Amino acid sequence: MTRFRPCIDLHAGAVKQIVGGTLSDSNASSLRTNFTSQHPAGYYAELYKEHELRGAHVIMLGPGNEEAAKTALAAWPGGLQIGGGIKDTNAREWIDAGAERVIITSFLFPSGTFSLPRLQSVLAALNNDRSKLVIDLSCRRVVDDSSSPHPRWKVAMDKWQTITDFEITRDNIALLEPYCAEFLIHAADAEGLQAGIDEKLVQHLAGICEIPVTYAGGGRSIADLELVERLSGGKVDLTIGSALDIFGGSGVTLEQCCRWNDRR
Template identity: 60%
Template sequence: MASSSSPRRSLFRPCIDLHGGQVKQIVGGTLLDDNPEALKTNFVASKSPAEFAQLYREHGLVGGHVIKLGSGNDEAAKEALAVWPGGLQIGGGINDKNAREWIDAGAGKVIVTSFLFPGGNFDVERLKAIATIVGHERIVVDVSCRKRDDKWLVAMNKWQDITDMEVCKDSLDLLSEYCSEFLVHAADVEGLCQGIDEELVKKLGEWVQIPTTYAGGAKDISDLDLVERLSNGKVDLTYGSSLDIFGGKLVKFDELVERNKRALSP
């Protein structure tokens, strides 16, 4: 590991997005419950979720997120978690009734969003409840967001519904009292391979005090260096549709693995 005196390096964090029990890469803004025909899918994997989990385990890629996009994904998610107990995080429909079940199924952490916003309004008591059940160190709060005017607002329910929470220093400070990590999908650019939201990444670097992973728009391996520069190494990066293991032609998985090794070397 890098010495304590060295500045932190931004790392590549892997993902497994599940839709209909399969690993897919989807354009985030097209996940509409009331119009399923609008769904735009960039990639459907022939490999199982468990095979992706094994790949990440073999390369020591800790803290990847498994996201269940809708129903019909529980079995696939549990198969992935069983391959690498403690090595992956699980999100999608997590609440106070099932959080412990997912930890027991092998998740290192649970990722929670929609449960915290009944009717679109943040309820800190719900976050406290999950923290009491599994411990704050096992909670990732997903503050995936969409930009409205000059603000980023948390979006829930597969990024369809805007909540009353602005992503800003005050809200992140509050949330970090009850969780150990943030996950931030920039839903407006998710799956488009047109570049990251540089302004959001820069702000996250200024605001966050706990580990944070950004996802959305990454299209080149140099984006990892860009995120590192913009966030001062405080934000990690997930690649999706641009990555060769997800059918992309812009970024090679093996190169990201090597980049992580260099970043973590003394």
């Protein structure tokens, strides 16, 4: 059944909620921030631990976030996943620092093209334990018309600014599934907008993924959890960020999300 999955997004060492498509190394003035917390990352890790909200992803959006991330992992060893700059040379380090799983994206796509040897090298660094690995396939639509009956999505890397040649298809998902425990997929065009989920992407993921998958982007209410559950037949989990009260939102409270999970 569909479950609420929490997050801790880190930017410049602080917990923030950012409009995903505006994050860029080359143009800092374009960044749109919905919320910057006065609490450190460890505060949210302890909050999730208190409510047994497992599977939360801690995402380091750029440099300067390592200390904050390690503080969160130390607050709940084995309870959080970590992503952002993960590669074969540091994946084991983050597991040793307390991460339940590491999340990889950009490292798998040198020059925008998928590299199976790179994926295999990350898995080797984890002693070939696929239960420790999440593959992030955050993506953007590559069909401009959102009303198209057959939209397509391609993986976006480098803070969702670079669209790769890797399309979210059944064959590509089947290629990756033997190497990981689950997928994390942000709809980058909807991330942080609180304008509703990409319904067609949720349906598409439910139809092609055989392992657990978490969707993020546009979630704003309990009604969206109900919608994801209906569209996916309970196969896809949902992350809610900017709309959540602990991140300054007014769409839904953490308590409501916990009650939703308790009923699953």
